[in-house]
Amino acid sequence: MKRREAIKNLAIFTGGAIMFSSGLLVGCNSSEVRIWLSDDDVLLLDEIGETIIPKTKECEGAKAAKIGTYMKLMADECLTKKERQIFLVGLTTIEDAAREKFSTDFMDLKPIQKKELFMEMQSQAEKEKKDSIEKSIAIIPIHYFQLFKDLTIHGYFTSEIGITEARRYEAVPGRYNGCIDYKKGDKAWATS
Amino acid sequence: MANINSGGIDSNTYDAIVIGSGITGGWAAKELCEKGLKTLVIERGRMVEHIKDYPTANLNPWEFKHRNILPLKDREENPILSKCYAYEESTAHFFAKDNYHPYVQKRPFNWIKGYQVGGKSLTWARWTQRWGVIDFEANAKEGIAVDWPIRYNDLAPWYSYVEQFAGISGNxxxxxxxxxxxxxxxxxxxxxxxxxxxxxxxxxxxxxxxxSRTANLSQALSGRGPCQYRNLCFRGCPFGGYFSSNSTTIPAAERTGNLSMITHAVVHSVIYDESKQKAKGVRVIDALTNEATEYFAKVIFINGSTLNSTLLLLNSTSSRFPNGMGNDSNELGHNLMDHNxxxxxxxxxxxxxxxxxxxxxxxxxxxxxxxxxxxxxxxxxxxxxxxxxxxxxxxxxxxxxxxxxxxxxxxxxxxxxxxxxxxxxECLPSHQNKISLSKDKVDRWGIPLLEIDAAxxxxxxxxxxxxxxxxxxxxxxxxxxxxxxxxxxxAMGLGIHEMGTARMGLSSKTSVLNKNNQVWGAENVFVTDGACMTSGSCQNPSLTYMALTARAANFAVEQLKKNNL
CATH class of the missing domain: 3.30.410 (Cholesterol Oxidase; domain 2)
Structure with a gap:
């Protein structure tokens, strides 16, 4: 990272004040919120991550990149207490939403159902963000879905698969060329 | 200062002492050693050997446990460091931790420190524009603070000298x-x-x-580099692709056979010889055992980084200098600057x-x-x-x-x-922006904590x-x-360009250092790091520190030869 990029990679890791999103209150009355993350939760997080960044014909997705292990580590060691709470409540919200919408456990949903569920959550997250901006709220609340999405993106694109297969990586470039040809479809450099 | 281990004056006596091994200490050591002076470098932190002690230099992004995000516990323990753009999982070992090295913020100030051989030269941003003619004239023209005692032309040959050795790419x-x-x-x-x-x-x-003119080698230079365009400089470069004390000046000093170095050695104060009206040595505390030792030399270079260099002068009191060495003007500690x-x-x-x-x-x-x-x-x-x-x-x-x-x-x-x-x-020098010694709080070595009062x-x-x-x-x-x-x-500090607090000037009545970076009244003591700056310019300052240091070190050697110090 360069000096001039003084803003850290991910806003959620800057430790700034965060308010709870109203979105996460939806499912609170049905299931108990976790106080810690289990090995089973890693499998759940793998599915959440894989739905956000799936395996494609190009390369493996978030599950193969061990996104569940990564997200558990972030929740246990890197997120602020408030972010962790949003994370934990968010897991329950996702589980409850799956049961409410499909009468099935999230883990047993078909990929297309998981995606459908998440698309709704993403719309809700984006709407809340837009509303906050319109109301000029100084600190935009973090929506639990946005948190899972950001973690998946960061975790996947800092994994070996994300870096070397989804994007391009040169450990030792050996030269700098300020201008090369680019055609649509060429991969992005994984690191800057 | 109980248990002073003098070790015999002779065995602890050198021609020159350099306090600090960062970007200016390295230059002072190189110049003094190359001119034949037996030189002792005193570093408060641990040894960092070029390449050998860069543990993260060759790691891929996915090989960091937290993918280069620092754990919450680390961020909470280091709230000041965590604001620093370069403080990451891959570089954390090159930053002095907040809780181990406290200071007092009278007004909020972010003090970022690098306590190891090489100091912050390992983690600097390497931008190296020269300062221009206007920068050295601005104070005088505008009636701000005091005039610089030198002009651009005094420094121009020394800019060339350090650029050629450090290796600066640019157009x-x-x-x-x-x-x-x-x-x-x-x-x-x-x-x-x-x-x-x-x-x-x-x-x-x-x-x-x-x-940007930059201290990265676009071509190989004297066995270093060239830059491999990894942009991982803050971890230390296994190719020697950028300038640091570790890669460049310290090895040059070592090659002369004149360099000695002690690490984990915190300088408590400079010892003033009232009869000879000059400094005779330094009191050093072992950072690990708290044992005190004195070292002696004909000439002393203080290169502890801006705030620590001034802290040392403030803590070096004597009958001649009751308010800190070189402080006849009462300007010592004042005029702290940073870049915005x-x-x-x-x-x-x-x-x-x-x-x-x-x-x-x-x-x-x-x-x-x-x-x-x-x-x-x-x-x-x-x-x-x-x-x-x-x-x-x-x-x-x-x-x-x-x-x-x-x-x-x-x-x-x-x-x-x-x-x-x-x-x-650019930040104007202001008398109100100042540092001083705490009257009641000391660090783990018994040295008063620094109080910073600036905005x-x-x-x-x-x-x-x-x-x-x-x-x-x-x-x-x-x-x-x-x-x-x-x-x-x-708040101030995050530019990590803290400057001033022991400014150069034309008179002992208004400044701490003269035109050759000598302490007024203790002319065998030189301060050539950011503490010496009379104004701040808007250019990155490290290249100017290097040029000032090389110039002052060569002046010191000339004066020693003439028995003037």
């Missing part, structure tokens, strides 16, 4: 505000940087975007979709000062600012993209070109308004969209 741009130097070939600008450069040239007469990096301007550009870059440039572009320079005259503020500019293609923008394969594919390709400008605003003032704040307005205007004229401006309003 000869012919801009008087950042004079040309002895450059290795420049690194490329990318297409968006070139775009902005051309736009500025056509829209304005006085706005120049150039490739709080201004951020970004914009996106629709176009150049068919262009990209390859390799990772360890520098950026530099938009040189144009305010209160040439024909420009501002009424709201004195001095000026530059911008550090970085053009790149965005890769993590996921807004409005559906999850699933769409998201994955979008993020696997580069997005829009983006330009990010960070301000580098940006009206001039800096007025300048910031212009920084944001002008930056947005320039991006707008260049066709950028979605332009955003931000004043982070961070």
């Amino acid at each position: 000869r741009d012919g801009l008087p505000q950042i004079p040309d130097g002895e450059f290795l070939p420049p690194m490329d600008m990318n297409c968006i940087e070139t775009h902005l450069q051309k736009s500025l040239a056509s829209s304005y007469k006085d706005r120049h975007l150039v490739i 990096y709080n201004g951020r301007i970004t914009g996106e550009y629709d176009g150049y979709e068919d262009q990209y870059y390859a390799g990772r440039k360890p520098t950026g572009s530099y938009l040189a000062r144009f305010r209160n320079f040439g024909n420009d005259k501002q009424t709201d503020f004195l001095r000026g600012y530059a911008y550090a500019c970085n053009g790149f293609r965005e890769i993590n923008k996921a807004e409005g993209v559906n999850i699933g394969s769409d998201l994955k594919n979008t993020l696997s390709e580069p997005g829009l070109w983006k330009m990010a400008l960070v301000s580098m605003g 940006f003032g009206d001039n800096e704040n007025n300048m910031m308004m212009d920084i944001l307005k002008s930056g947005a205007e320039m991006l707008d004229k260049a066709g950028f969209k979605n332009i955003k401006t931000l004043d982070t309003k961070d």
